[in-house]
Amino acid sequence: MIFDRPTSAELVEAVSEFLEKEIKTTLPNHLAFKTQIAINVLNIVKREQENKELLTKESKEILLTLLSNQEEANINQLAEQIASGKLDLEDKKLQKALIEITKKKISVDNPKYSTYKKLIK
């Protein structure tokens, strides 16, 4: 990598904190609400930047338990094999894979979501 610090995640975090601490408080309600959405979006980007390598690698390992062909072990194939009936709905390995991959997605998108918090307890 040729880029210096701050990393992209660190830059995004700086903007997010600026909006939160210096901008949001000065705005009327409806704009403060929109600014909160902007902050949430930046925080998604930050979490994704920080965790995507690990989460992608772990997801690949899960996919390989179901789709043995290394090249075809991706989300598209998983969706397709469920749709075509190649993977059985009763298959516990499939169910486990869907649970684990979804947890990884939501850990980036919204780790405060009630169902996620309940499931990682």
Add this chain to the structure above:
Amino acid sequence: MSEELQLKIEEFLLKNGSKGKVSELVPLTGGASAETWSFTFSSKNKSERMILRRGSGKKSPLAVLKSEEAVIQQKVKSSGAPVPTIVAISSGDKDLGDAYLMGLIPGESIARKILRDKKFSAARQKLAFQCGEALAKIHSVNLNDFDQVPKKPIREELKRLYLTYKSFEQPLPVFEYAFKWLDKQDFTTRKDALVHGDFRLGNLMIDESGLAAVIDWEMVSIGNPMLDIGWMCINSWRFGQSEKVVGGFGDLEEFLQGYSSISKEIIDPEEVKIWQVLGTLRWGVICLIQVYSHLNGDVNSLEKAAIGRRVSETEIDLVDLLFLGGK
């Protein structure tokens, strides 16, 4: 803009036999597909608060026209379900376009306030039962009076949702699984009824004694009444209060008791679960529709972009319901 609208409303009311003045015309935050305004109408002997609901006039596959929405509410009123009183209906290009005026129902529709404010604490105790009663009344109307309402048999509706999801070319294994799982369920146990289609906090006016009115009828259809029951019980509409299955405020048992007190129908929680899966998936597809309206450049907005990353909320709710004993 609002001055012109003020005059238009006065003219329109005059045409409908009410002579008076419009004041305090203010826009209310509402759905994306319609504008909502509130105002005071003062005539010779009285002054009352009213609401204007106005659509774009374009036919949408998701929503009925505002003028149709108004007629449906007028007819539902005779079932005894709490609905607003329609004052006048405008349609076509004349008058106010596709729009209607209704009496303002005092109360609160913002979910977070209803769920958290102290002044609604007594209302929250009764609300699940009242919602059950109201839904049963809506579901009891005679369908012969509702020819103009679109028919949406659930199998066709699921097919339509699946095709919509597929059209975005963003494969989601959990959605595929849920569609496949729903294909195997039995949906033949209920008779067709008038279905509100979006019965949840946000579309219910609540006052201190509970449910005051069921509003926002734009997703109304004739179909399986369980759709409304399941929709009210999905985690997406609990606004963070996920331990309370019904809307974040009530228990399933009270809701179903309220429903059967009017309808005499017994509903098994296992059947509700099927419709929670369906409702969660339906909300997930609606999120996709919104984000792709942003990504395809039709309506650029931060909110619509952000909603794309809420699809995984519906996925985690689906795996919880399907595999982990979620309620």
